[in-house]
Amino acid sequence: MPTIKKILVANRGEIALRVMRTAREMGISTVAVFSEADRNAPHVKYADEAVCIGPPPSKESYLLGDKIIAVAQSLGVDAIHPGYGFLSENAGFSKAVKEAGLIFIGPSPESIEIMGDKLSSKHAVASYNIPMVPGTPDAITDRVAAKAKAAEIGYPILIKASAGGGGKGMRVVEREEEFDEQMDRAVGEAISAFGNGSCFIEKYITKPKHIEIQVMGDQHGNVVYLFERECSIQRRHQKVIEEAPSSVLTPAIREAMGICAVNVAKACNYYGAGTVEFIVDENLDFYFLEMNTRLQVEHPVTELITGVDLVKEMIHVAEGKPLSMKQEDLQIKGHSIEVRVCAEDPANNFLPNVGTLQTYVRPQGNGVRVDDGIEEGMEIPIYYDPMIAKLISYGDTRTEAIEKMIRAIDEFKITGVATTLPFCKFALRHEAFVSGNFDTRFVSLYFTPEVLEEEADKTELEIVAVLAAELMKHKNKPKVADNGSALVNNVSQWRKNRAKLR
Numbered sequence: 001m002p003t004i005k006k007i008l009v010a011n012r013g014e015i016a017l018r019v020m021r022t023a024r025e026m027g028i029s030t031v032a033v034f035s036e037a038d039r040n041a042p043h044v045k046y047a048d049e050a051v052c053i054g055p056p057p058s059k060e061s062y063l064l065g066d067k068i069i070a071v072a073q074s075l076g077v078d079a080i081h082p083g084y085g086f087l088s089e090n091a092g093f094s095k096a097v098k099e100a101g102l103i104f105i106g107p108s109p110e111s112i113e114i115m116g117d118k119l120s121s122k123h124a125v126a127s128y129n130i131p132m133v134p135g136t137p138d139a140i141t142d143r144v145a146a147k148a149k150a151a152e153i154g155y156p157i158l159i160k161a162s163a164g165g166g167g168k169g170m171r172v173v174e175r176e177e178e179f180d181e182q183m184d185r186a187v188g189e190a191i192s193a194f195g196n197g198s199c200f201i202e203k204y205i206t207k208p209k210h211i212e213i214q215v216m217g218d219q220h221g222n223v224v225y226l227f228e229r230e231c232s233i234q235r236r237h238q239k240v241i242e243e244a245p246s247s248v249l250t251p252a253i254r255e256a257m258g259i260c261a262v263n264v265a266k267a268c269n270y271y272g273a274g275t276v277e278f279i280v281d282e283n284l285d286f287y288f289l290e291m292n293t294r295l296q297v298e299h300p301v302t303e304l305i306t307g308v309d310l311v312k313e314m315i316h317v318a319e320g321k322p323l324s325m326k327q328e329d330l331q332i333k334g335h336s337i338e339v340r341v342c343a344e345d346p347a348n349n350f351l352p353n354v355g356t357l358q359t360y361v362r363p364q365g366n367g368v369r370v371d372d373g374i375e376e377g378m379e380i381p382i383y384y385d386p387m388i389a390k391l392i393s394y395g396d397t398r399t400e401a402i403e404k405m406i407r408a409i410d411e412f413k414i415t416g417v418a419t420t421l422p423f424c425k426f427a428l429r430h431e432a433f434v435s436g437n438f439d440t441r442f443v444s445l446y447f448t449p450e451v452l453e454e455e456a457d458k459t460e461l462e463i464v465a466v467l468a469a470e471l472m473k474h475k476n477k478p479k480v481a482d483n484g485s486a487l488v489n490n491v492s493q494w495r496k497n498r499a500k501l502r
């Protein structure tokens with residue numbers, strides 16, 4: 001069985017550091033690759049060795065699989081970890097790594113290939129009794145037949161590109177009269193974005209929660225699930241806040257989803273870390289959407305509630321070792337929330353806001369984890385994803401995790417670039433979030449730039465209230481501050497449904 005002694009991380013920023021930290025804990029030495037824009041980046045300084053692979057644009061650096069493999073071979077690297085994004089879900093890269101005699105710390109090229117296409121993933125799981133949204137099992141070739149099917153399902157329906165991702169090639173159709181136009185758009189978008197125009201239709205779930213299950217498999221056919229992450233707070237298909245566990249799942253639904261996720265993984269002989277994505281409707285019925293064959297941005301919330309280091313486990317299974325845990329060893333302890341700190345201005349339609357980080361002071365203390373790849377004084381490169389840090393809180397209960405997160409957001413001092421932190425604070429304090437009664441429409445339903453100002457006013461009012469209460473204490477008898485929110489009486493729809501299911 002090969003033992004990995006040296007890992008090259010084919011990525012940058014926070015995830016490169018995240019992977020290298022675990023490697024170092026395991027006594028494995030690390031190689032960073034970097035573009036000219038990242039010469040002084042923390043991931044380059046942290047690595048034992050670092051090699052410049054090209055100019056700033058990703059296509060000339062972080063996406064150059066062959067060049068990265070050549071660097072690995074020249075430095076005596078045993079294994080390559082791809083992180084997320086870039087080459088992480090590129091079956092050709094995973095295959096080329098293997099063929100170069102190196103270990104790819106991730107799934108097989110075949111698993112990536114099958115799950116990279118929504119229709120082929122649906123076919124792969126067909127014999128496993130996985131609940132799926134009513135729809136067409138194959139690409140639409142005959143529009144008359146497709147419209148008949150849509151009428152049978154009932155409008156609104158959703159047209160999805162099989163190769164799709166990030167909402168590209170996805171179109172809602174409200175009425176049959178719009179079908180052809182929306183179909184043309186979806187196909188056109190899919191061809192230009194993915195070079196593959198195949199599309200299928202599904203019933204449109206109008207108020208879905210996005211809930212995903214973390215799975216981990218080894219090369220001996222064992223797969224476990226590490227529970228769910230609730231990722232419904234999204235904007236333009238970019239997740240902004242994630243948490244684990246979900247506040248609406250019952251133990252029975254959690255187990256049913258977990259078993260489904262394990263079966264999805266087994267359907268493609270999966271090994272490594274993976275995520276099975278579901279949507280959950282208002283009745284708490286869940287449907288398999290797709291599988292992501294990588295370590296995800298939001299993996300830390302799962303690590304905090306399970307105590308499992310997912311990167312360590314990925315390295316173990318890449319070496320051919322069996323999973324270090326069985327399903328019955330896993331349990332949820334506590335609650336964790338992650339907010340993505342992006343260099344985007346929430347007051348200005350979340351426009352990317354690059355510049356120099358004048359001030360960068362991280363929050364600290366009990367129940368707070370910060371995963372980042374930047375430091376004070378750095379210029380945020382325009383070439384890559386605008387996410388500059390992940391702020392993660394952990395507490396015994398959901399309320400505690402929210403309280404710690406708000407405290408941590410207040411401690412986080414960033415100047416020089418606008419960030420999504422004020423939006424995150426707004427969301428964490430919103431009644432819908434606090435009650436658990438929210439779905440993927442959260443941002444469009446509740447957020448306008450004005451709420452950020454109201455939020456600032458609210459904070460001021462609270463300070464006044466606290467001061468007033470202090471004064472009263474000294475003047476009269478102690479008075480219990482009434483900070484109990486209106487939420488106590490506001491029973492969420494999601495929770496009501498949960499109660500019915502018990």
Ligand code: MV4
Pocket residue numbers: 133158166167170202203204205206208210234237277279289440
């Ligand atoms: C859906 C859906 C509703 N019904 N599928 C979005 C990303 C991709 N992974 C799947 N997505 C969705 N799939 C069915 N059958 C709702 C979403 C969805 C969404 C759709 C349109 C506009 C914004 C959205 C935000 C989150 C999820």
